[in-house]
Amino acid sequence: MSKEMIDKALSRATDTKACVIGDGVLAQTAAMFRAEFPGSNHAIVICDPRTRAAAGERVEALLKEAGVEVSEYVLEPGGKTFHADYHYAAEVREEIKAAGVEKDGGKIVPVAVGSGVVNDLVKLASGEVGVPYMVCATAASVDGYSSFGAAIRSPEGAKQTYACPAPRAILADLDVMRTAPAWMAASGFADLMAKVPAGADWILAYELGATQWHDSAWHTVQDGLKEAIGDPEGVAAMKTEPLTRFVEGLMLGGFAMQDMQSSRPASGAEHLFSHLLEMRDHTFNGDIVPHGIQVGVFTLFMCRVYEQILAFDYSKLDVEATLGNWKPLEEQERIGAAAFAGTKFPDLGVKTVRSKYVDREVVRKRLEDFKTRWPQIKSRLERQLVPSAEIERRLKVVGAPTTPEEIGSTVEASLADAKKTIFMRDRYMALDFLALTGQLDEFAMRGFAR
Numbered sequence: 001m002s003k004e005m006i007d008k009a010l011s012r013a014t015d016t017k018a019c020v021i022g023d024g025v026l027a028q029t030a031a032m033f034r035a036e037f038p039g040s041n042h043a044i045v046i047c048d049p050r051t052r053a054a055a056g057e058r059v060e061a062l063l064k065e066a067g068v069e070v071s072e073y074v075l076e077p078g079g080k081t082f083h084a085d086y087h088y089a090a091e092v093r094e095e096i097k098a099a100g101v102e103k104d105g106g107k108i109v110p111v112a113v114g115s116g117v118v119n120d121l122v123k124l125a126s127g128e129v130g131v132p133y134m135v136c137a138t139a140a141s142v143d144g145y146s147s148f149g150a151a152i153r154s155p156e157g158a159k160q161t162y163a164c165p166a167p168r169a170i171l172a173d174l175d176v177m178r179t180a181p182a183w184m185a186a187s188g189f190a191d192l193m194a195k196v197p198a199g200a201d202w203i204l205a206y207e208l209g210a211t212q213w214h215d216s217a218w219h220t221v222q223d224g225l226k227e228a229i230g231d232p233e234g235v236a237a238m239k240t241e242p243l244t245r246f247v248e249g250l251m252l253g254g255f256a257m258q259d260m261q262s263s264r265p266a267s268g269a270e271h272l273f274s275h276l277l278e279m280r281d282h283t284f285n286g287d288i289v290p291h292g293i294q295v296g297v298f299t300l301f302m303c304r305v306y307e308q309i310l311a312f313d314y315s316k317l318d319v320e321a322t323l324g325n326w327k328p329l330e331e332q333e334r335i336g337a338a339a340f341a342g343t344k345f346p347d348l349g350v351k352t353v354r355s356k357y358v359d360r361e362v363v364r365k366r367l368e369d370f371k372t373r374w375p376q377i378k379s380r381l382e383r384q385l386v387p388s389a390e391i392e393r394r395l396k397v398v399g400a401p402t403t404p405e406e407i408g409s410t411v412e413a414s415l416a417d418a419k420k421t422i423f424m425r426d427r428y429m430a431l432d433f434l435a436l437t438g439q440l441d442e443f444a445m446r447g448f449a450r
Contacts, residue, residue, distance in 0.1 A: 006248060009220045009255035015132075015166040016146055016255065021247050023240055026136060026173040029059050030066035033109065036134065036169040040106035044071040044099045046092055046122050049079050051114040051138045055176045059113050059136055071099045071108075075118065083288055084117045085153045092125035107131045112167070115184060116142035116291070119167070120150040127164025134169035139180035140188040140235075140247050141292060143266060145170055146254025151291070157344065159278040166258055172247050178238045183290065185235060185246075186400040190296025192249050193229050193391060194270045195221055197302035200384050201268030201429040204309075207377045209366050210356075210428035217260035220252050226386075232397035269429040272421040273298040273414065277407075279345065284408025294407055296400040301414070303388040304447040305430060308439075310381060314374040317437070319367045325438050329357050339423040348424065355426030363436070403450070411448045418444040 006019055018036050020028055033043065043063050047056035052074055063070050073095040076082045092110075099108055110133040112122035119135050119142075126133040127150075137145050144151065149161045177185070199222055205211040228249030234242030256265035263271075274294035282289065327335070336349030358366075370377065395402050404414045418440065422432045434440040 005220075005224055005252065006255075009252050009259070012216055012220070013146075013166070013255045013258040014261070015148060015168060015258055016170060017168050019146065019170040019172070019251055021172040021174070021244060021251065023174045025171055026055060026058060026176060027062070029062045029136065029171060030068065032134065032169050032171060033063060033068060033111075034066065037106075037109045037132070040103075040109050041067070042069040042071070042100065042103035042106070043109045043111045044073060044096055045111045045113055046073050046075070046095070046118065047113040048075045048082070048118060049077060051118060054113075054138050054179050055136055055173065056113040059111060063111075069103070071095075075121070081287070082117070083153065084120045084151060086124075086155050089121045089124040089128075089150070089152055092121050093128050096125060096129050096131070101129055101131060109133060111136065113138060115139040115180070116144050119145055120152060123167065124150040124152055124162050124164050127162075132165065132168040134171070135167045136176075137170065137172040138176050139184040140172075140177050140243065140250065141180070141184035141290070142188055143191055143250040143253035145172070146251045147257045147263070147266070148254075148261070149257075149263075157281070159275065161263075166254060170251065172251070174238075174240060174243055174247070177243070177247070182236075182399055183293070185238070186398040187290040187292030187296075188250055189229070189232065189235055189246060189292075189398045190299060190395060190400040191292035192225075192246065192253070193386075193394065194268070194295045194299040195225050195249075195253060195266060196229075196384065196386050196391070197270055197299055197306060197430075198266060198268035199225075200302075200306050200381055201427075202264060203380055203384060204377075204430050204433060205428035207373070207380070208370055208428065208433065210358075210432075211264070214260045214262075214265070217256040217262075217265040220256040220259060221265045222384075224252065225249060229386075229394065232394040236398050264427065268302065268427075269421050269431050270295055270298040270302045272424045272429075273301075273417055275424060276417045276420060277409065279343065282408065289407045293400060296395050297402060297404060297407055298414075300388060300391050300395060300402050301444075301447045302430070303385060303391045305434070305443050306381065306385055307388055308443045308446055309430060309434075310378060310385075312439070314378075315371055317367065317371045317374075319364060319371060322367055322437050323360060323364060325436050326360055326363050329353070332357060336423045339420050352423045352426060356428060356432070404448070414448060415441075415444055
Protein backbone atom coordinates (compact mmCIF):
# COMPACT_ATOMS: atom_id res chain seq x y z
CA MET A 1 0.00 0.00 0.00
CA SER A 2 1.26 3.49 -0.69
CA LYS A 3 0.47 7.16 -0.96
CA GLU A 4 -0.29 6.52 -4.63
CA MET A 5 -3.27 4.38 -3.63
CA ILE A 6 -4.56 7.13 -1.36
CA ASP A 7 -4.14 9.74 -4.10
CA LYS A 8 -5.92 7.51 -6.62
CA ALA A 9 -8.80 6.95 -4.21
CA LEU A 10 -9.03 10.66 -3.47
CA SER A 11 -9.40 11.35 -7.18
CA ARG A 12 -12.64 9.32 -7.11
CA ALA A 13 -13.93 10.50 -3.72
CA THR A 14 -16.86 12.88 -3.83
CA ASP A 15 -16.07 14.95 -0.72
CA THR A 16 -12.53 14.45 0.58
CA LYS A 17 -9.75 16.30 -1.23
CA ALA A 18 -6.75 15.70 1.05
CA CYS A 19 -5.59 12.98 3.44
CA VAL A 20 -2.22 12.92 5.20
CA ILE A 21 -1.11 10.00 7.37
CA GLY A 22 2.17 9.70 9.24
CA ASP A 23 4.32 10.42 12.26
CA GLY A 24 4.20 14.05 13.36
CA VAL A 25 1.82 15.22 10.64
CA LEU A 26 -0.29 17.21 13.10
CA ALA A 27 2.26 19.97 12.44
CA GLN A 28 0.69 20.30 8.98
CA THR A 29 -2.69 21.35 10.40
CA ALA A 30 -2.47 25.02 9.45
CA ALA A 31 -1.02 24.31 6.00
CA MET A 32 -3.85 21.88 5.26
CA PHE A 33 -6.40 24.39 6.52
CA ARG A 34 -5.04 27.10 4.24
CA ALA A 35 -4.79 24.80 1.22
CA GLU A 36 -8.21 23.16 1.48
CA PHE A 37 -10.29 26.08 2.77
CA PRO A 38 -9.04 29.11 0.83
CA GLY A 39 -10.85 32.28 1.80
CA SER A 40 -11.73 30.99 5.27
CA ASN A 41 -9.94 32.41 8.29
CA HIS A 42 -12.08 31.16 11.15
CA ALA A 43 -12.03 27.63 12.61
CA ILE A 44 -14.10 26.14 15.38
CA VAL A 45 -12.25 23.24 17.02
CA ILE A 46 -14.61 20.58 18.38
CA CYS A 47 -13.28 17.93 20.75
CA ASP A 48 -13.84 16.33 24.13
CA PRO A 49 -11.59 16.65 27.21
CA ARG A 50 -9.54 13.58 26.27
CA THR A 51 -9.00 14.48 22.63
CA ARG A 52 -8.40 18.11 23.58
CA ALA A 53 -5.46 16.96 25.70
CA ALA A 54 -4.27 14.50 23.03
CA ALA A 55 -4.29 16.93 20.11
CA GLY A 56 -6.92 19.67 20.39
CA GLU A 57 -4.83 22.21 22.28
CA ARG A 58 -2.01 21.84 19.77
CA VAL A 59 -4.37 22.09 16.81
CA GLU A 60 -5.70 25.36 18.21
CA ALA A 61 -2.20 26.69 18.81
CA LEU A 62 -1.03 25.79 15.31
CA LEU A 63 -4.02 27.50 13.70
CA LYS A 64 -3.62 30.62 15.82
CA GLU A 65 0.09 30.80 14.99
CA ALA A 66 -0.92 30.83 11.32
CA GLY A 67 -3.23 33.77 11.88
CA VAL A 68 -6.49 31.83 11.91
CA GLU A 69 -9.21 33.00 14.26
CA VAL A 70 -10.11 30.04 16.47
CA SER A 71 -13.18 29.21 18.54
CA GLU A 72 -13.52 26.06 20.62
CA TYR A 73 -16.31 23.77 21.71
CA VAL A 74 -15.67 20.94 24.16
CA LEU A 75 -18.24 18.15 24.31
CA GLU A 76 -19.01 17.05 27.88
CA PRO A 77 -16.27 19.23 29.41
CA GLY A 78 -16.69 17.49 32.76
CA GLY A 79 -15.34 14.28 31.27
CA LYS A 80 -18.60 12.30 31.17
CA THR A 81 -18.56 9.41 28.70
CA PHE A 82 -20.85 10.14 25.77
CA HIS A 83 -21.93 8.48 22.57
CA ALA A 84 -23.03 9.59 19.12
CA ASP A 85 -26.51 10.77 20.09
CA TYR A 86 -28.34 13.26 17.92
CA HIS A 87 -28.68 15.86 20.65
CA TYR A 88 -24.87 16.22 20.72
CA ALA A 89 -24.85 16.79 16.96
CA ALA A 90 -27.54 19.43 17.47
CA GLU A 91 -25.37 21.09 20.14
CA VAL A 92 -22.42 21.18 17.76
CA ARG A 93 -24.61 22.53 14.97
CA GLU A 94 -25.80 25.40 17.15
CA GLU A 95 -22.24 26.17 18.26
CA ILE A 96 -21.15 26.40 14.63
CA LYS A 97 -24.01 28.78 13.93
CA ALA A 98 -23.26 30.85 17.03
CA ALA A 99 -19.62 31.19 15.99
CA GLY A 100 -20.82 32.67 12.70
CA VAL A 101 -21.30 30.47 9.64
CA GLU A 102 -20.16 33.36 7.45
CA LYS A 103 -17.05 35.08 8.81
CA ASP A 104 -14.92 37.72 7.12
CA GLY A 105 -16.24 36.81 3.70
CA GLY A 106 -15.65 33.06 4.13
CA LYS A 107 -17.43 30.17 5.79
CA ILE A 108 -16.39 28.98 9.22
CA VAL A 109 -14.50 25.67 9.17
CA PRO A 110 -15.36 23.08 11.83
CA VAL A 111 -12.27 21.10 12.83
CA ALA A 112 -13.10 17.80 14.53
CA VAL A 113 -10.38 16.54 16.85
CA GLY A 114 -11.27 13.03 17.96
CA SER A 115 -12.15 9.56 16.83
CA GLY A 116 -15.39 8.01 15.55
CA VAL A 117 -17.93 9.66 17.84
CA VAL A 118 -16.56 13.21 17.62
CA ASN A 119 -16.04 12.87 13.87
CA ASP A 120 -19.59 11.62 13.25
CA LEU A 121 -21.12 14.38 15.39
CA VAL A 122 -19.17 17.09 13.58
CA LYS A 123 -19.84 15.43 10.22
CA LEU A 124 -23.59 15.54 10.75
CA ALA A 125 -23.60 19.04 12.27
CA SER A 126 -21.47 20.43 9.44
CA GLY A 127 -23.71 18.76 6.88
CA GLU A 128 -26.82 20.27 8.44
CA VAL A 129 -25.26 23.73 8.47
CA GLY A 130 -23.91 23.27 4.96
CA VAL A 131 -20.21 23.86 5.54
CA PRO A 132 -17.26 21.55 4.78
CA TYR A 133 -15.07 20.43 7.67
CA MET A 134 -11.75 18.79 8.44
CA VAL A 135 -10.81 16.14 10.98
CA CYS A 136 -7.67 15.48 12.98
CA ALA A 137 -8.02 11.79 13.79
CA THR A 138 -6.89 10.77 17.28
CA ALA A 139 -7.29 6.96 17.14
CA ALA A 140 -7.09 4.17 14.56
CA SER A 141 -10.51 2.95 15.62
CA VAL A 142 -12.88 3.28 12.64
CA ASP A 143 -13.14 3.52 8.87
CA GLY A 144 -15.83 6.15 9.29
CA TYR A 145 -13.42 9.08 9.24
CA SER A 146 -13.49 9.12 5.45
CA SER A 147 -16.98 7.80 4.75
CA PHE A 148 -20.02 9.82 3.81
CA GLY A 149 -22.85 9.57 6.33
CA ALA A 150 -22.78 9.58 10.13
CA ALA A 151 -23.92 6.75 12.42
CA ILE A 152 -25.98 8.59 15.04
CA ARG A 153 -28.61 7.60 17.58
CA SER A 154 -31.79 9.40 16.52
CA PRO A 155 -33.96 11.46 18.91
CA GLU A 156 -36.26 8.42 19.08
CA GLY A 157 -33.35 6.32 20.32
CA ALA A 158 -32.64 4.33 17.14
CA LYS A 159 -29.14 4.08 15.68
CA GLN A 160 -29.20 5.12 12.03
CA THR A 161 -26.95 6.51 9.32
CA TYR A 162 -27.68 10.12 8.45
CA ALA A 163 -26.71 11.31 4.99
CA CYS A 164 -24.01 13.99 5.16
CA PRO A 165 -20.72 14.70 3.38
CA ALA A 166 -17.38 13.23 4.42
CA PRO A 167 -14.64 15.62 5.62
CA ARG A 168 -12.90 17.70 3.00
CA ALA A 169 -9.53 17.13 4.70
CA ILE A 170 -8.14 14.43 7.01
CA LEU A 171 -4.99 14.48 9.16
CA ALA A 172 -4.03 11.22 10.88
CA ASP A 173 -0.99 11.67 13.12
CA LEU A 174 0.34 8.27 14.17
CA ASP A 175 2.06 9.79 17.22
CA VAL A 176 -1.33 11.00 18.46
CA MET A 177 -2.94 7.65 17.68
CA ARG A 178 -0.31 5.89 19.77
CA THR A 179 -1.60 7.73 22.85
CA ALA A 180 -5.14 6.31 22.45
CA PRO A 181 -6.26 3.29 24.51
CA ALA A 182 -5.20 -0.03 22.96
CA TRP A 183 -8.80 -1.20 22.51
CA MET A 184 -9.36 1.56 19.95
CA ALA A 185 -6.76 0.19 17.53
CA ALA A 186 -8.14 -3.31 18.18
CA SER A 187 -11.58 -2.04 17.18
CA GLY A 188 -10.26 -0.46 14.00
CA PHE A 189 -8.23 -3.52 13.06
CA ALA A 190 -11.26 -5.77 13.52
CA ASP A 191 -13.35 -3.40 11.40
CA LEU A 192 -10.71 -3.50 8.66
CA MET A 193 -10.54 -7.32 8.71
CA ALA A 194 -14.31 -7.30 8.16
CA LYS A 195 -13.58 -6.27 4.57
CA VAL A 196 -12.53 -9.89 3.95
CA PRO A 197 -15.96 -11.54 4.44
CA ALA A 198 -17.70 -8.35 3.28
CA GLY A 199 -15.85 -8.71 -0.02
CA ALA A 200 -16.90 -12.35 -0.20
CA ASP A 201 -20.53 -11.32 0.34
CA TRP A 202 -20.23 -8.85 -2.52
CA ILE A 203 -18.68 -11.47 -4.81
CA LEU A 204 -21.36 -14.04 -3.96
CA ALA A 205 -24.21 -11.57 -4.44
CA TYR A 206 -22.80 -10.39 -7.76
CA GLU A 207 -22.26 -13.92 -9.06
CA LEU A 208 -25.87 -14.70 -8.17
CA GLY A 209 -27.07 -11.63 -10.08
CA ALA A 210 -28.36 -10.01 -6.89
CA THR A 211 -26.25 -6.83 -6.90
CA GLN A 212 -24.30 -4.47 -9.10
CA TRP A 213 -20.50 -4.32 -9.37
CA HIS A 214 -18.42 -1.17 -8.91
CA ASP A 215 -14.90 -1.92 -10.04
CA SER A 216 -13.05 1.14 -8.75
CA ALA A 217 -14.65 0.88 -5.28
CA TRP A 218 -13.73 -2.81 -5.15
CA HIS A 219 -10.09 -2.18 -5.98
CA THR A 220 -9.86 0.78 -3.60
CA VAL A 221 -10.75 -1.47 -0.66
CA GLN A 222 -9.35 -4.81 -1.68
CA ASP A 223 -6.08 -4.20 -3.56
CA GLY A 224 -4.09 -3.38 -0.44
CA LEU A 225 -6.28 -5.12 2.15
CA LYS A 226 -4.24 -8.28 2.69
CA GLU A 227 -1.15 -6.14 3.27
CA ALA A 228 -2.98 -3.72 5.59
CA ILE A 229 -4.13 -6.55 7.90
CA GLY A 230 -1.03 -8.70 7.44
CA ASP A 231 0.99 -7.59 10.49
CA PRO A 232 -1.19 -7.56 13.61
CA GLU A 233 1.89 -7.84 15.80
CA GLY A 234 3.27 -4.65 14.27
CA VAL A 235 -0.05 -2.88 14.72
CA ALA A 236 -0.27 -4.01 18.36
CA ALA A 237 3.24 -2.64 18.91
CA MET A 238 2.28 0.57 17.07
CA LYS A 239 5.24 0.33 14.70
CA THR A 240 5.22 3.00 12.03
CA GLU A 241 5.16 0.92 8.85
CA PRO A 242 2.39 -1.57 9.75
CA LEU A 243 0.41 1.15 11.53
CA THR A 244 0.60 3.34 8.43
CA ARG A 245 -0.65 0.53 6.17
CA PHE A 246 -3.45 -0.22 8.62
CA VAL A 247 -4.61 3.40 8.88
CA GLU A 248 -4.40 3.77 5.09
CA GLY A 249 -6.65 0.72 4.82
CA LEU A 250 -9.22 2.34 7.12
CA MET A 251 -9.23 5.52 5.07
CA LEU A 252 -9.51 3.65 1.76
CA GLY A 253 -12.67 1.94 2.95
CA GLY A 254 -14.35 5.30 3.45
CA PHE A 255 -13.10 6.64 0.12
CA ALA A 256 -14.59 3.61 -1.64
CA MET A 257 -17.93 4.33 0.02
CA GLN A 258 -17.75 7.90 -1.26
CA ASP A 259 -16.94 6.61 -4.75
CA MET A 260 -19.85 4.17 -4.86
CA GLN A 261 -22.18 6.16 -2.58
CA SER A 262 -22.82 2.95 -0.71
CA SER A 263 -21.34 1.05 2.22
CA ARG A 264 -21.32 -2.16 0.13
CA PRO A 265 -17.51 -2.01 -0.46
CA ALA A 266 -16.79 -2.02 3.26
CA SER A 267 -19.49 -4.02 5.03
CA GLY A 268 -21.46 -7.22 4.77
CA ALA A 269 -23.39 -9.52 7.08
CA GLU A 270 -20.80 -9.15 9.86
CA HIS A 271 -21.79 -5.50 10.27
CA LEU A 272 -25.49 -6.28 10.50
CA PHE A 273 -24.97 -8.34 13.66
CA SER A 274 -23.47 -5.22 15.22
CA HIS A 275 -26.37 -3.08 14.02
CA LEU A 276 -28.82 -5.51 15.60
CA LEU A 277 -27.04 -5.20 18.94
CA GLU A 278 -27.10 -1.41 18.64
CA MET A 279 -30.80 -1.45 17.79
CA ARG A 280 -31.40 -3.25 21.10
CA ASP A 281 -29.27 -0.73 23.02
CA HIS A 282 -26.92 -3.58 23.90
CA THR A 283 -24.43 -2.90 26.68
CA PHE A 284 -21.81 -4.98 28.46
CA ASN A 285 -20.55 -4.18 31.93
CA GLY A 286 -22.62 -1.01 31.83
CA ASP A 287 -21.28 0.45 28.60
CA ILE A 288 -21.82 0.24 24.85
CA VAL A 289 -19.46 -2.18 23.11
CA PRO A 290 -17.48 -0.37 20.37
CA HIS A 291 -18.75 -1.05 16.87
CA GLY A 292 -15.49 -2.52 15.54
CA ILE A 293 -15.16 -4.82 18.54
CA GLN A 294 -18.61 -6.23 17.82
CA VAL A 295 -17.86 -6.53 14.12
CA GLY A 296 -14.69 -8.53 14.78
CA VAL A 297 -16.62 -11.33 16.50
CA PHE A 298 -18.96 -11.71 13.52
CA THR A 299 -16.16 -11.34 10.99
CA LEU A 300 -14.71 -14.55 12.43
CA PHE A 301 -18.16 -16.15 12.33
CA MET A 302 -18.70 -15.25 8.68
CA CYS A 303 -15.27 -16.56 7.68
CA ARG A 304 -16.18 -19.88 9.29
CA VAL A 305 -19.50 -19.88 7.44
CA TYR A 306 -17.70 -19.27 4.16
CA GLU A 307 -15.39 -22.21 4.81
CA GLN A 308 -18.46 -24.42 4.94
CA ILE A 309 -19.79 -22.88 1.73
CA LEU A 310 -16.48 -23.65 0.03
CA ALA A 311 -16.58 -27.22 1.31
CA PHE A 312 -19.99 -27.85 -0.30
CA ASP A 313 -20.23 -28.81 -3.96
CA TYR A 314 -22.86 -26.47 -5.38
CA SER A 315 -22.34 -27.90 -8.85
CA LYS A 316 -24.56 -30.71 -7.54
CA LEU A 317 -27.20 -28.37 -6.08
CA ASP A 318 -30.76 -29.70 -6.47
CA VAL A 319 -32.35 -26.57 -7.90
CA GLU A 320 -35.94 -27.88 -7.73
CA ALA A 321 -35.55 -28.89 -4.08
CA THR A 322 -33.99 -25.52 -3.29
CA LEU A 323 -36.89 -23.72 -4.94
CA GLY A 324 -39.10 -25.39 -2.35
CA ASN A 325 -37.62 -22.93 0.15
CA TRP A 326 -38.66 -19.93 -1.95
CA LYS A 327 -41.77 -18.19 -0.64
CA PRO A 328 -44.18 -15.78 -2.36
CA LEU A 329 -44.02 -12.12 -1.44
CA GLU A 330 -46.93 -12.14 1.01
CA GLU A 331 -45.40 -14.96 3.04
CA GLN A 332 -41.98 -13.34 3.02
CA GLU A 333 -43.57 -10.10 4.22
CA ARG A 334 -45.17 -11.92 7.16
CA ILE A 335 -41.82 -13.40 8.14
CA GLY A 336 -40.12 -10.02 7.76
CA ALA A 337 -42.79 -8.34 9.91
CA ALA A 338 -42.36 -10.94 12.65
CA ALA A 339 -38.58 -10.41 12.73
CA PHE A 340 -38.95 -6.91 14.19
CA ALA A 341 -42.39 -7.01 15.79
CA GLY A 342 -42.43 -5.09 19.05
CA THR A 343 -39.23 -3.18 18.28
CA LYS A 344 -38.60 0.47 17.37
CA PHE A 345 -38.42 -0.70 13.73
CA PRO A 346 -41.66 -2.65 13.12
CA ASP A 347 -41.67 -1.97 9.37
CA LEU A 348 -37.98 -2.70 8.70
CA GLY A 349 -38.38 -6.37 7.81
CA VAL A 350 -41.25 -5.78 5.38
CA LYS A 351 -39.40 -2.95 3.62
CA THR A 352 -36.31 -5.14 3.28
CA VAL A 353 -38.29 -8.07 1.88
CA ARG A 354 -39.86 -5.83 -0.76
CA SER A 355 -36.48 -4.39 -1.75
CA LYS A 356 -34.92 -7.83 -2.28
CA TYR A 357 -37.89 -9.81 -3.59
CA VAL A 358 -37.57 -11.62 -6.92
CA ASP A 359 -40.03 -14.10 -8.37
CA ARG A 360 -39.58 -17.84 -8.52
CA GLU A 361 -38.38 -17.96 -12.13
CA VAL A 362 -35.68 -15.36 -11.51
CA VAL A 363 -34.48 -17.42 -8.56
CA ARG A 364 -34.46 -20.54 -10.71
CA LYS A 365 -32.32 -18.89 -13.38
CA ARG A 366 -29.92 -17.53 -10.76
CA LEU A 367 -29.47 -20.94 -9.16
CA GLU A 368 -29.02 -22.79 -12.44
CA ASP A 369 -26.38 -20.29 -13.56
CA PHE A 370 -24.67 -20.42 -10.15
CA LYS A 371 -24.63 -24.20 -10.23
CA THR A 372 -23.02 -24.26 -13.67
CA ARG A 373 -20.36 -21.74 -12.76
CA TRP A 374 -19.66 -22.94 -9.20
CA PRO A 375 -16.02 -24.00 -9.83
CA GLN A 376 -15.13 -20.50 -11.06
CA ILE A 377 -17.11 -18.80 -8.30
CA LYS A 378 -15.50 -21.02 -5.67
CA SER A 379 -12.05 -20.13 -6.96
CA ARG A 380 -12.84 -16.44 -6.75
CA LEU A 381 -14.11 -16.77 -3.16
CA GLU A 382 -11.05 -18.76 -2.16
CA ARG A 383 -8.77 -15.97 -3.38
CA GLN A 384 -10.75 -13.44 -1.36
CA LEU A 385 -10.92 -15.22 1.98
CA VAL A 386 -8.42 -15.60 4.82
CA PRO A 387 -8.54 -18.83 6.88
CA SER A 388 -10.77 -18.39 9.92
CA ALA A 389 -8.04 -19.72 12.22
CA GLU A 390 -5.79 -16.90 11.03
CA ILE A 391 -8.58 -14.34 11.46
CA GLU A 392 -9.03 -15.57 15.02
CA ARG A 393 -5.29 -15.40 15.71
CA ARG A 394 -5.01 -11.85 14.43
CA LEU A 395 -7.99 -10.68 16.46
CA LYS A 396 -6.39 -12.08 19.59
CA VAL A 397 -3.00 -10.51 18.77
CA VAL A 398 -4.49 -7.01 18.67
CA GLY A 399 -6.62 -7.68 21.76
CA ALA A 400 -10.03 -7.98 20.09
CA PRO A 401 -12.71 -10.44 21.31
CA THR A 402 -13.58 -13.50 19.23
CA THR A 403 -16.73 -14.85 20.88
CA PRO A 404 -20.23 -13.46 21.54
CA GLU A 405 -19.74 -13.96 25.28
CA GLU A 406 -16.78 -11.59 25.30
CA ILE A 407 -19.04 -8.76 24.12
CA GLY A 408 -21.89 -9.60 26.48
CA SER A 409 -23.99 -11.67 24.09
CA THR A 410 -24.53 -15.42 23.67
CA VAL A 411 -24.30 -17.99 20.90
CA GLU A 412 -28.04 -18.56 21.16
CA ALA A 413 -28.82 -14.87 20.65
CA SER A 414 -26.33 -14.66 17.79
CA LEU A 415 -27.89 -17.67 16.06
CA ALA A 416 -31.27 -15.94 16.23
CA ASP A 417 -29.67 -12.78 14.84
CA ALA A 418 -28.22 -14.72 11.90
CA LYS A 419 -31.79 -15.22 10.71
CA LYS A 420 -32.72 -11.59 11.30
CA THR A 421 -29.81 -10.10 9.35
CA ILE A 422 -31.45 -11.00 6.04
CA PHE A 423 -34.36 -8.70 6.97
CA MET A 424 -32.18 -5.73 7.88
CA ARG A 425 -31.02 -4.19 4.63
CA ASP A 426 -31.56 -4.35 0.88
CA ARG A 427 -28.21 -6.08 0.51
CA TYR A 428 -27.87 -9.69 -0.59
CA MET A 429 -25.37 -11.71 1.46
CA ALA A 430 -24.25 -15.27 2.05
CA LEU A 431 -26.86 -15.65 4.79
CA ASP A 432 -29.64 -14.85 2.27
CA PHE A 433 -28.26 -17.57 0.01
CA LEU A 434 -28.05 -20.11 2.83
CA ALA A 435 -31.61 -19.36 3.90
CA LEU A 436 -32.67 -20.22 0.35
CA THR A 437 -30.61 -23.42 0.19
CA GLY A 438 -31.83 -24.51 3.62
CA GLN A 439 -28.31 -24.56 5.08
CA LEU A 440 -28.46 -21.47 7.29
CA ASP A 441 -29.20 -23.16 10.63
CA GLU A 442 -26.56 -25.84 10.16
CA PHE A 443 -23.80 -23.55 8.90
CA ALA A 444 -24.51 -20.90 11.53
CA MET A 445 -24.37 -23.42 14.35
CA ARG A 446 -21.00 -24.66 13.10
CA GLY A 447 -19.83 -21.07 12.68
CA PHE A 448 -20.13 -20.50 16.42
CA ALA A 449 -18.81 -23.93 17.42
CA ARG A 450 -15.51 -23.88 19.33
